[in-house]
Amino acid sequence: MPDGLVLRTRLAVTQRNLERVNDLNATIDRREQGMSDLLSGPEELKKHFEQVWAPFEALSMIERGLEDENFTNQLDKLYGVLRSHQRSIKKAASEATALRTELFDQLYERQDVKDYLVRQAEEKRSALGAENYWDKRSECERLFSEYVDVLRGIALRGARFGDQDLALGDFFRIADELPRVWGRPNSWSWDSLVVPALLEVSHSTDVNILHVGFPEWTIWALPLIQHEFGHMFLDRVTGSADADASSIRTSMVADALACLVTGPAYACASLLLRLDPAAVTLGADVALRSATILATLQAVAAEVSDLGPVQKLAERLGAEWRVAVDAAGGSADAFDAALGSDDCREAVDQARDTLRDCKGALDPHWPENWGRISSWADALADGTPDQMDIAEEDFRDRDRASLVLVLNAAWLARVRPDPRHDAPPEKVEEIGRLATTSMLEHLPPQEPRQIKQTGQPNLR
Amino acid sequence: MGVLFERVVLIRDAQRNRNRSDSMGRSAGSERGVGGSDQLALRLGSVRVALRRAQDAIPRLTELDKTLGQRFDKRFNLLAGEVDGDAAPPRDATVAELVRKGEDLISETLAVLGGAAARHLDLDDGITSVALRWLDQLSDQADIRKVAAVVPAATEFIGVVTEVVRLKLPLDGSWGLPVAAHEYGHFVASVLSRTDDDGGVPDHTLLVEGLLHAGGADTDMPLIYWHGHELFADAIATALAGPAYPEYCLWYRFDPAQAQTVTPTHPSLARRMRVQLAVLRQLADADASGLIESDLDRISARWSDSVTAAGETAAVPIEELLEPLEGKLLEIVRDHPQLRPIRYCDHARARALAENDLDRLAAGTSVAQVLNAAWSARRAGPSGFQDQRTDQLSAKATALVKEVLDRA
Numbered sequence: 001m002p003d004g005l006v007l008r009t010r011l012a013v014t015q016r017n018l019e020r021v022n023d024l025n026a027t028i029d030r031r032e033q034g035m036s037d038l039l040s041g042p043e044e045l046k047k048h049f050e051q052v053w054a055p056f057e058a059l060s061m062i063e064r065g066l067e068d069e070n071f072t073n074q075l076d077k078l079y080g081v082l083r084s085h086q087r088s089i090k091k092a093a094s095e096a097t098a099l100r101t102e103l104f105d106q107l108y109e110r111q112d113v114k115d116y117l118v119r120q121a122e123e124k125r126s127a128l129g130a131e132n133y134w135d136k137r138s139e140c141e142r143l144f145s146e147y148v149d150v151l152r153g154i155a156l157r158g159a160r161f162g163d164q165d166l167a168l169g170d171f172f173r174i175a176d177e178l179p180r181v182w183g184r185p186n187s188w189s190w191d192s193l194v195v196p197a198l199l200e201v202s203h204s205t206d207v208n209i210l211h212v213g214f215p216e217w218t219i220w221a222l223p224l225i226q227h228e229f230g231h232m233f234l235d236r237v238t239g240s241a242d243a244d245a246s247s248i249r250t251s252m253v254a255d256a257l258a259c260l261v262t263g264p265a266y267a268c269a270s271l272l273l274r275l276d277p278a279a280v281t282l283g284a285d286v287a288l289r290s291a292t293i294l295a296t297l298q299a300v301a302a303e304v305s306d307l308g309p310v311q312k313l314a315e316r317l318g319a320e321w322r323v324a325v326d327a328a329g330g331s332a333d334a335f336d337a338a339l340g341s342d343d344c345r346e347a348v349d350q351a352r353d354t355l356r357d358c359k360g361a362l363d364p365h366w367p368e369n370w371g372r373i374s375s376w377a378d379a380l381a382d383g384t385p386d387q388m389d390i391a392e393e394d395f396r397d398r399d400r401a402s403l404v405l406v407l408n409a410a411w412l413a414r415v416r417p418d419p420r421h422d423a424p425p426e427k428v429e430e431i432g433r434l435a436t437t438s439m440l441e442h443l444p445p446q447e448p449r450q451i452k453q454t455g456q457p458n459l460r
Numbered sequence: 461m462g463v464l465f466e467r468v469v470l471i472r473d474a475q476r477n478r479n480r481s482d483s484m485g486r487s488a489g490s491e492r493g494v495g496g497s498d499q500l501a502l503r504l505g506s507v508r509v510a511l512r513r514a515q516d517a518i519p520r521l522t523e524l525d526k527t528l529g530q531r532f533d534k535r536f537n538l539l540a541g542e543v544d545g546d547a548a549p550p551r552d553a554t555v556a557e558l559v560r561k562g563e564d565l566i567s568e569t570l571a572v573l574g575g576a577a578a579r580h581l582d583l584d585d586g587i588t589s590v591a592l593r594w595l596d597q598l599s600d601q602a603d604i605r606k607v608a609a610v611v612p613a614a615t616e617f618i619g620v621v622t623e624v625v626r627l628k629l630p631l632d633g634s635w636g637l638p639v640a641a642h643e644y645g646h647f648v649a650s651v652l653s654r655t656d657d658d659g660g661v662p663d664h665t666l667l668v669e670g671l672l673h674a675g676g677a678d679t680d681m682p683l684i685y686w687h688g689h690e691l692f693a694d695a696i697a698t699a700l701a702g703p704a705y706p707e708y709c710l711w712y713r714f715d716p717a718q719a720q721t722v723t724p725t726h727p728s729l730a731r732r733m734r735v736q737l738a739v740l741r742q743l744a745d746a747d748a749s750g751l752i753e754s755d756l757d758r759i760s761a762r763w764s765d766s767v768t769a770a771g772e773t774a775a776v777p778i779e780e781l782l783e784p785l786e787g788k789l790l791e792i793v794r795d796h797p798q799l800r801p802i803r804y805c806d807h808a809r810a811r812a813l814a815e816n817d818l819d820r821l822a823a824g825t826s827v828a829q830v831l832n833a834a835w836s837a838r839r840a841g842p843s844g845f846q847d848q849r850t851d852q853l854s855a856k857a858t859a860l861v862k863e864v865l866d867r868a
Contacts, residue, residue, distance in 0.1 A: 306839060308750065309749060309751055312754075313750070369815055371812040375809050375812040378809075416749075
């Protein structure tokens, strides 16, 4: 007689997997532990090596009494070799310590991952039984997907991929900081991870992980994170259900929010990098999303005094987008129809109202800093990033990190209101590199963390 | 905003045959006048006596204002030496010229004495001292000789003989500082030269003055000359001070109801504003941030609206002689290599300074950027241009300008 073997087998596997998720901290620690031991080696060796000097000093005493020239020569040679090794070990220890800090210290304290992923795993494991397995399995699978994302993200971020100028881990360290520009909506403080993914996943997740899609793991795509965070923001502020999160209206509001908070950099990244112009057809999502982004930018530029250049930049982006839509086989008319639609207007209004009314959310600071952004853009274009007063700005406005201003400066150095002033293609990479370096130099300092010798206890 | 050129040797040739009377009915250059040689000789004698008295007054001027006294003393002695020299008895034509020079010098000396007194009493709130330092800095950067002094006066003026800039009281604080650049523009017109190779021998010609003299037939000469001078000074002021100059003209000086009024010495305000906007266009073309273009659009629209509201038009009627001259003057302002180092640029830096509420001076900030930052901050104020912060901003900007000049 069949006795539910399928169910029992799958339930057992799922429960085991949930335990694994729940053991996330220990998993991370184990992963770090081996590497940590290895990277601690040179430091240990350095301490041990100090011990050779006591016997050497004894030999020197003997040498003074012997007055043996050959012995003295050999002792001198030995001294030279030991000193050379000591220097090498000291250098290796210093590099290993720096590497250990770079690889591990950024990831460990991400409270949201612990809070949500681990806690949810425990809750689901406790509640899961044969009676509800079939109902709960999709929730569990989603959680496993998040778990894999986290592990993959941690692995990729720590693997030091990248090029000679920028390691992937550095790039994602910047990405982690970007959502802070939104403030503390409803007293919630962002403390999670941005992880590499194949494409952006535009929905809020239980563990609050933001995804940045390859191939745009560059500074130019960083603003796109804000769209995904826009979904999280909406979820936190309005409590919209997941079903709503996938609706085009929610996406449009998330776009408008991202554009409000981030500024033209978001419009540039979305229209010039990400959205598919071929998909712009009458009533299509991309038509509505691209229209919402431009309408948001135009609305801010029209309302804030002295934002003429932003208005012109928005006009230029609109014109370029229409050209791309036509060339790709989309419909520029459909885009214009979307731009003039009530849907578009309402999405912009909703975003502005939501941001304004949300307790703890910060006012976007890029409009009032457009002169600074322009000045920094000039500095990036001129190859003089030392002219960017980032530290002073961070000091002046401690709540709102200047990263978003740098992102806008980088995009503005690349794409100007007047195309005659655009950066030549051969300078674009250099502008991106300078902007990234400048941002890395001004990331908030992190406390050094001791690598734990044993895994942290899980939450069970 | 005027220039004391009517008696200046630079245009004497064009005016030699013209009888022009002063307010007493005397002919300034009356070698063919009523008194003839005797009268000229008597007048020269009087001028020389007056000059000696003026020279005696200079130590007192130094007591009032040490810097001004010292700077004026040098220029005065140089010029007085020309008028009061020990040369052999001059010919009539030369005497008339000496009389003109001497009278100009006396007039300028009086203005400087009055200005020194006003400065001593701080009627100018220290602005003319700041203006002088700014103009000195511009001269250093452009490798142009320096003006002799900047003094407060009843009207704007530059005496090209003495090279003393007069700025009109009240000075409107830092907002009015760009007017110094306008007067400096008159001065630049008189010194800006072009060097040609004449068979291996360098041949220097006064570029702007040459153009102004070649601008029309003899009968058109005074008008073309004055108007051209004024337009060039406007163009220079805009090129050096950026949007801050047209902004000041728009809000403080140019009466929209008089937009089309033409005087013997000044072209219409509509034409003057058009020249300023044309220079702003030149600056905007070089400004990647697009911020100058934004200012240009705003100022242009505001001027046009104001003029229309006053029942006038901002359109500029075509004047056959002035049009080509205007174009050539604008080319000089855009292309002359000596003007390049002092041309207004990096407007974004001014805007960034405004965003700091004029509180954080970045290295390399220029005087003109500070002036523009003040305008930008003023626009951003809650009550716009009538904001009570106006005086505070002006004081802050003046202090910053001093800091910029001190750093330099």
